Amino acid sequence: MWKTVLRRVLIMIPQLIILSILVFFLAKMMPGDPFTGQINPNTDPKQLEALKRAAGLYDPAPVQYARWVGNIFKGDLGTSYIQHVPVTSLIADRALNTFWLSLLTTIISYSISIPLGVIAGKHQDEWQDQAVQIFNYVTFAIPAFVFYILGIWLFCFLLGWFPISGSVSPNASGFWGTLGSQLYHIIFPAILSAVITTTGIVQYLRTGIVDNKVEDYVRTAHSKGVPENVVFNKHILRNSLLPIASSFGTVITGLLSGSMIIETVFSYPGMGKLFLDSIQQRDYTTLTALILIFGFLTLLGNLLSDIIMSIVDPRIRIK
Amino acid sequence: MLKKNKTTSTEKAKKVQVSPPASSFRVVVREVVKDKKALTAFIVIVLILLLTFGGSLFLKSDKVTEANIIEAYTGWFTDGHILGTDDGGRDVLNLLIMGGRNSILIGLGVTAVCETVGLIVGLVSGYYGGYIDAVIMRIVDFVQVLPATPIEIVLVTVIPHYSPVTLVWIISIFGWTGTARYFRAFVLSQRGRDYVLASKTSGSSDLKIMFREVLPNIGSMLIIDVVLTIAGNIGIETSLSFIGYGLPPTVPSLGTLIGFANDPVNVVNRPWLWLPATILLLAISLSINYVGRALQRAGDARQRES
Numbered sequence: 001m002w003k004t005v006l007r008r009v010l011i012m013i014p015q016l017i018i019l020s021i022l023v024f025f026l027a028k029m030m031p032g033d034p035f036t037g038q039i040n041p042n043t044d045p046k047q048l049e050a051l052k053r054a055a056g057l058y059d060p061a062p063v064q065y066a067r068w069v070g071n072i073f074k075g076d077l078g079t080s081y082i083q084h085v086p087v088t089s090l091i092a093d094r095a096l097n098t099f100w101l102s103l104l105t106t107i108i109s110y111s112i113s114i115p116l117g118v119i120a121g122k123h124q125d126e127w128q129d130q131a132v133q134i135f136n137y138v139t140f141a142i143p144a145f146v147f148y149i150l151g152i153w154l155f156c157f158l159l160g161w162f163p164i165s166g167s168v169s170p171n172a173s174g175f176w177g178t179l180g181s182q183l184y185h186i187i188f189p190a191i192l193s194a195v196i197t198t199t200g201i202v203q204y205l206r207t208g209i210v211d212n213k214v215e216d217y218v219r220t221a222h223s224k225g226v227p228e229n230v231v232f233n234k235h236i237l238r239n240s241l242l243p244i245a246s247s248f249g250t251v252i253t254g255l256l257s258g259s260m261i262i263e264t265v266f267s268y269p270g271m272g273k274l275f276l277d278s279i280q281q282r283d284y285t286t287l288t289a290l291i292l293i294f295g296f297l298t299l300l301g302n303l304l305s306d307i308i309m310s311i312v313d314p315r316i317r318i319k
Numbered sequence: 320m321l322k323k324n325k326t327t328s329t330e331k332a333k334k335v336q337v338s339p340p341a342s343s344f345r346v347v348v349r350e351v352v353k354d355k356k357a358l359t360a361f362i363v364i365v366l367i368l369l370l371t372f373g374g375s376l377f378l379k380s381d382k383v384t385e386a387n388i389i390e391a392y393t394g395w396f397t398d399g400h401i402l403g404t405d406d407g408g409r410d411v412l413n414l415l416i417m418g419g420r421n422s423i424l425i426g427l428g429v430t431a432v433c434e435t436v437g438l439i440v441g442l443v444s445g446y447y448g449g450y451i452d453a454v455i456m457r458i459v460d461f462v463q464v465l466p467a468t469p470i471e472i473v474l475v476t477v478i479p480h481y482s483p484v485t486l487v488w489i490i491s492i493f494g495w496t497g498t499a500r501y502f503r504a505f506v507l508s509q510r511g512r513d514y515v516l517a518s519k520t521s522g523s524s525d526l527k528i529m530f531r532e533v534l535p536n537i538g539s540m541l542i543i544d545v546v547l548t549i550a551g552n553i554g555i556e557t558s559l560s561f562i563g564y565g566l567p568p569t570v571p572s573l574g575t576l577i578g579f580a581n582d583p584v585n586v587v588n589r590p591w592l593w594l595p596a597t598i599l600l601l602a603i604s605l606s607i608n609y610v611g612r613a614l615q616r617a618g619d620a621r622q623r624e625s
Contacts, residue, residue, distance in 0.1 A: 015461055026470065029477045141608035143554035145561050146597055149580045157586055164583055257468045264562050264581065275469060276562060279476055287473060294466035302464050 004310045012303055019295045020072075024065050027288040072292075078285035082278075087289045091271065095293075097167055098263070098270035101186055101193075102255045108194035109251065113201035114244070118237065120202065121209025132202065140199040144258060148265045151192045162188035165267035189266045197254060201244055208240030245312045249305025253298045346539075350617030357613030360606040367603055371419035383413045384569050395591045403591040405579070415595055418571035423603070425487060425566070426553035432491040433552075434545055437498025438537075442529045444499065445506025452503070459496045467493040472564040483570055490555055498544055505540060509533050539618045546611040550604055557600055573600045 052058065059067075071078070077087040120132035139147075156164045162184070163169070169181040212218060213236060221231045259272035267273070271290060278286040351357045390408035393400050402411040444455040474489045475481065509515060518528050559565030560574025568575075576596035579585045585592050 015464065018461060019465070022465075026473055026477075030473070031477070137608065137612065138605070141550065141604045142601065143558055143604060145558050145574075146577065146600055146604075149577060149593070149597060153580070153586055157583075253464075257466060260468055260472075260562065261558060275472075279472060279564070291466060291469045291473065294469050295464075298464050298466050 001310070005307050008303060008306050008310075012299055015299055016296070019299065020069060020292065021065070023288060023292045023295065024068060026291065027284065028061070030284040030287070031282075077289040077292075080283055080286050082281045082283045082286075087286050090286060091274065091289060091293065094269060094271050094274045097268065098256075098259050098272065100182075101190060101262070101268065101270060102252065102259070104186055104190040105194045105197070105255055106248075106251060108190055109197045110201065112194060113198035114205065116198065117202045117205025117240075117244075118209070120206040121213075121236075121240065122232070124206075124210050124213075129206075132206070136199050136202050139196055142196070144193070144196050145261045145265065147196050148189075148192050148262060151188075152265060155188065167269050185268075189262050189268060193255070193258060193262045197251060197258075200250070201247055204243045204247060205240055208243060209236055212236045212239050242309075242313050246305045246309035248308055249301040249303070252304070253301040256294055256297055256301070346617065351610070351613045354613050354617075357610055360609035360613070363602060363606040364610065367419065367599070367606070368423070371416055371423060374416035375420045378413055378417060380417060380570075383417050384409060384571060392589060394589075402595050403589070405576075405592055411576070411591055411595065414571045414576060415573075415599060418573045418576055418596065419599055419603070421483070421566060421570055422553055422557055422560075422573045422600075425483060425490075425556040425572075426549045428484075428487040429490045429494055429552040429556070430545060430548045432487065433494035433498055433548060434541070436491070436495040438502055438534075438541065440495065440499040441502025442506055442533065445503040446510055446525065446529050446533065448507065448510060452507075455499075456503075459499055462493060463496050465493065468559075471559060472562075475559070475564045481567060483566055486556070486559075486566060490552065490559075494548070494552065494555075498548065501544060502537060502540070505537060506533055509536065539614075543611060543614045543618050546607060546614055550607040550611060553600075553603060553607075 057064075075088065077091075079085065080087055080090055083090060116132050116135070120129045123129050152164060155161050167182060167185050168178060169185070218231060218235055221235055226235075256271075259270055260275060261272070262268070263270045263273040264276060271293070275287065275290045275294075278284075278290065351361070387404075387408035390400075390404050392406065393404040393408070395401065395403045397403065400410050400412070402415065404410055405414065440455060440459075444452045471489050471493070475486065478485055478489075514532060515528060518532050523532070556565055557572060557574030557577065560572040561578045563575075563578065565574050566572040573596045577593050577600065579589070579592040580597070
C-alpha cells in the first residue's frame, strides 16, 4: 500500500519540475519586471539599470530559475507590481474563499449525483432512468457559463431569491450574522456549479451499476437467496462506487479551472477572480504565482485520485 | 428467477461478442436518420449553419463592428434594428450572425487540429506500444494535468500579433490529449488482431498498416469524436470570449455578446444584448451534442440492440 503511494508521489516530482520550468518561461514571456510599478518620470534610467542588474534580471536564465525556485521554497512568491504587497498575502484570503466555495460545491454535487446515478442504474431503461439521462445530457451539453447566466437571470433577478455578487454583506455583524450572510452568498453559486459538474459522476455510477448487475458474483448472491436489497446495497452499489471515489480528485481539478468563470459571474472574491483581475492590471508576479498554484493543486488532485483508487481497489495495487 | 438468468446470460453473450464499434459509417447514418429526435437536432444544426454562414455572406465584417455611438443601446424592434444595438451602436442581429459563424469556425478549426494530432499520436502510440507508447502517454498525462484555462488566458494576452488563428492554436495545445487517449485504446486492441499480423507477415510497412489497415476501422469512432469535440471546443472558445480573453475585440463572438450579462444593468434592462446569443449558443450546444450522442448510440452496437 505505502509502496504504491510512495511510487505515485515520486512520479509527481518530475511533473512538478517541468511545470515550474514552464511557468518560469511563461513568466519571462510576460512584459514588465519588479520595477515597472515603481517607475516615475523622475527615475534616472541609469539608476534603474543598476537596480535591475543588482536584482539579477540580466543573469542567465538557469541562474534566475534557480533563484526563483529557491525563493518559492522560502515561501516568497514575489511582490505584486500593482499592490506592492507580497503575493502570498494577496492570495491567502482569496484562496480561502475559493476553498469554501469548492468544498460546498463538492458536497452538493455528490449529494445530487449519487442518488441520481443509483436511480438510473436501478431502473435501467425505465422512465426514471430516461429522466436522469435527459438531465445528464442537458448538464453535459450546456456550457457552464451559459448555465450560470440563465440561473442568475432567473433566480437572482426575476425571482430575487439570492444576492448577485460578493461573498459577504457589508452590513452583516456578529459571528452568526457574518456566517449566515456568507452562506447566503455562497449557496447559489455552489448549487449552480454543483449541478453542472454532476454529469461524470452520474454516468460512471449508472454504467457501473448496469455492468455489475449481470456479473457472476451478483448471480451467485441471487441464487444463494440473498435478499434483493442486500444484493444491491452490499454487492452492486459497493463495487459501483469505486470509480466515484477516484473521481474526487478530478472533481477538485475541474472546480479549480471552473472557478474563473463562476467567480466572474458572481463577482466572488476568490482565486479565479484574482487571476482575471491581475491579468487586467498586468500584475504579472501575481499571475505567475497563481498559475503555479493552480498547476500544483491540479497535480495534487490527480495524486489524490490515484491514491484513493489504490486504497479502495486492491487490484490496482497488485498491478 | 430462471427467466431472469436467461436474459442475463444472453446479455453477457452480447457483451462478449460485440467488439468496440466496428460498424460502418453507413449503418451509423441509417440509425441516426431513423431516430426522429436526432434528425430534428440535425435539422436545427443545418438551419443554424444556414443562418450564420449564409447570413454573413451579406455582411461586411468591418461594417458590422463599426461603432456608431449615437445609436447606442437601441431597444429591440426599433429604428430598423430587429435585435437592437450594443454599447457602440452596432446591430446585435449582425453581431449575432457574425459571432455565431466565428464561434463555429473556431470550434471547427480547433477540432481539425486536435483530431489530426490526436489520431496520429493515438495510432503511433497504440500500434507500436511498449517504450514508445510509455513515453507518449507520459507526455499526454502531463499535458492533461496542466491548468489549461489560466495558461490559455496568459498566452492570449502575451502573444504578439494575436489573431483568431492564434486562438485556434492556443486552444489546440490542450485539446488533443483526450482524442489521442481515445484512439490509442482502440488501436492497442487491434494490434494483435489477425488482419494486422497477416499484413505484417506479408511485408507491409508499419505506416501502411497503420493508415491503410487500422485507420479505416476507426471511421465511425472518428466521426463520433469529431462531432462531440466540435461542441466542446465551441464551448471553450465562447467561455474564453465571455471572460474577455477569447477572440480579439474586433472579431464578434457569441461569448462576447453573452458577456454583456456580466453587468447587472444589462441583465435587467437590456436583455436584447445577451439573451439572443445565449439562446443561439444553447441551441448549437444542445443540437450538436444530441446528434453526437445519437451517433454514439448507433456506433455502439451494444446500446443499439438493447
